[in-house]
Amino acid sequence: MDNQLYINRRERVFAEMEEGSCAVFFAGELVKRSSDSTYPFSVNRNFFYLTGLDEDGLVLQLVKTSQGRKEILYIKEYDAMAEKWVGRSIRKEEAIETSGVKVIQVIPQFDAAFARSVNFNTLSIVYIDSERFDTKSRPFEGETFGKKVKDLYPGLTIVNLNTTINGFRSLKTSAEIEALKKAVDITQHGVEAILRNLKPGMKEYEAVAHFNYELSRHNAKPSFDTIAASGPEACILHYVQNDRTINDGELVLFDLGAEYGHYCADISRTFPANGKFTERQKELYNIVLLAQKRVIEAIKPGVTLQTLNEIVKQTYRVEAVNAKIIDTPEQIDEIYYHGVSHLLGLDTHDVGQVESMVLKPGHVITVEPGLYSKKEKIGIRIEDDVRVTEQGYEILSPDILKEVEDIEAFMSR
Template identity: 40%
Template sequence: MNKDTYIENRSKLMNSVEDNSVMILFAGKPAKKTGDEFYQFTPDKNFYYLTGIQEDGHLVVLSKYNNIVSEKLFLTDLDLDKEMWSGKTLRDFEGKEISGINDVSYMKEFTSYLNVLIKGKEKVNLYLDLDREEFEESDSVSNRFAKEIISKYPHINIKNFTSIIAPLRMVKSENEIKEMRKAIEITIEGVKSLMKNVKAGMKEYEIEAYFDFECKTRGVKDYAFRTIAAAGKNATILHYVDNNSELKDGDLILFDLGAQWNLYNADITRAFPINGKFTQRQKEVYEAVLRVNKAVIERIKPGVDSRELNVWAKDLIAQECIGLGLIKEKSEVNRYYWHKIGHSLGLDTHDLGILGREFTFAEGMVFTVEPGIYIAEENIGIRIEDDILVTKDGCEVLTKNMIKEIDEIEEFMK
């Protein structure tokens, strides 16, 4: 994507913010792995959404006073000695070209600039990314910065800006959808490779390697999440990632995976027989899940309430479980299905942590549809997940090129 995309993203954001406000977003730092080694760096997705910059250590300041918006990008200070070991960091002209922000400086000037923005003001709203997944989670750089600001500028009103940026990020632009289509296209090729090469006696991680190879040869640098390669009973564990069991003849294997392209994610789940042929019972369960998958996709359109969709989908799965002889009452369905029907997808796999939150579908949203039935006592776990783009009067299945009919799967695996 080019800088015009990020300019437009910032414009939409600042139009949603009240006057006398300052927003500060940090790119973040890579987490330390051990010694002098760090984990692969992924920028804060909100920072990337507004700047297009993928390098660590930078920050952006957006301010609005008297309804006039100012933008300033701060890049990490130059360290030529360090660059000899770790490579060159962004220069000011490069930051300007990527982000479309004309005012670019270096971190050594940040505190003085911030003081000018705040000094002498009677009221200032300071927006920071303060979301956390759980109470015990360690403080982020934004959380730590908020504590420091409050100690030095007690008149500042600290606010969490997630509620402002979330609606913007949930509705994807044409450029964002283009990136996601590419991620999905690569993911589909990876799944096809799995289906072509799977055989009994392999380890889950061995067959997973075929997906990795397809992604890497197509330029993928990272994945949407850790691949789930779950054979037999392992597929009844929702987030199984050990991927070290042996594939057995007669079992199914469930793959939940996704390539990432320019930080935008795909998310597909398919289950197929290791020997290429479904048993009768596997067919019955698979068809039950597939009927729900199709019914939910058919129902999605602008104006649909996500909470109501989840309740309706769970009821469908309960009916299917009764038909399969697994339960007698719908209230028992939690024994075989216990997650939501899907989640928003984009820069994050569970975009903005929207999983479990309520919203109304709107044109431009991308959502996953992933019903499942998990029968541990029968070593059968099936989930069928597609990525859906909400359109003006319905939805488009972005993953339509990934086969999911039983006859198609068995024919392909011949």
């Protein structure tokens, strides 16, 4: 993607800012794992969205005054020793080329530069980007920065732009759709590798290894911890132990995805370990598939996620009772206990979602009904990634096997 994309996105942020203000965004820091090792760096997705840059420590500052607009990017100082040990950091020319920001300074200058811009530009508002999902987790850099500014400059107003940028991110451009399709395509390679190798007696993690191998081959990594849940474990929604032996006659539920260029695929499939569904497994599987198809067909602008979820429940109230999975429609919560959709993008559970969210062209959502019968030791989930278009929908993952006949035919090869 060329840098005009990022310039445009920052323009949208500027448009939200008052005159006499600045906005600060952080790429994030490396997180300590143990001793001298750190977790793999994961860039703040809003920072990446605004700059296209993926390196720890970077800071973006946007200033809007009566004199005009200024963009400054702070990168690492050249450090010969660090380059020998951990590799080269981004150079000024590369940062300009990728992000389109023209003024580049080094990170140690940021504090003084921020103080100067507050004093000399007589700023009254500082915009931060602070996200928090619970009260206990480690604060992100935007939150820490906001607290510091409040402490040092009690007269300034702090405004959080997180929801605004999340709103921008929830509507995808065609370049983003292409990136998602690429992630889905790699995921399909991984799923087919699983299907070629799946057999009774193997450990769940062995099946996952085939998936991971395909991802690595395509320079991708998993979007999230892969779920490979056989038999009764499939009733646990986020089962990631993956250390059980897969038995003959069981179904195996896979929930997985490739992340490519930071865009995340999220696919679920449920396969028979020995390559052939039993009649009962087929019966349950096709109920989930029916619900999934009904939901997909209902997707168009104006529809809410709640309505989509209701389609799943409506289907189960009839079909699950007919199939005697439950006795009465009221027992549906025992066999289906999650939502059918979430947004997808730079995050697997992408930002910008609220319960009552109304679909618009450009939204990309998952469609993932599940059905979990503890009694029968069966868990089934079928998940595809779908883009909302002007008229309706486009399935981004149309070629990943999901019909019973197609799965069985593929596995018998």
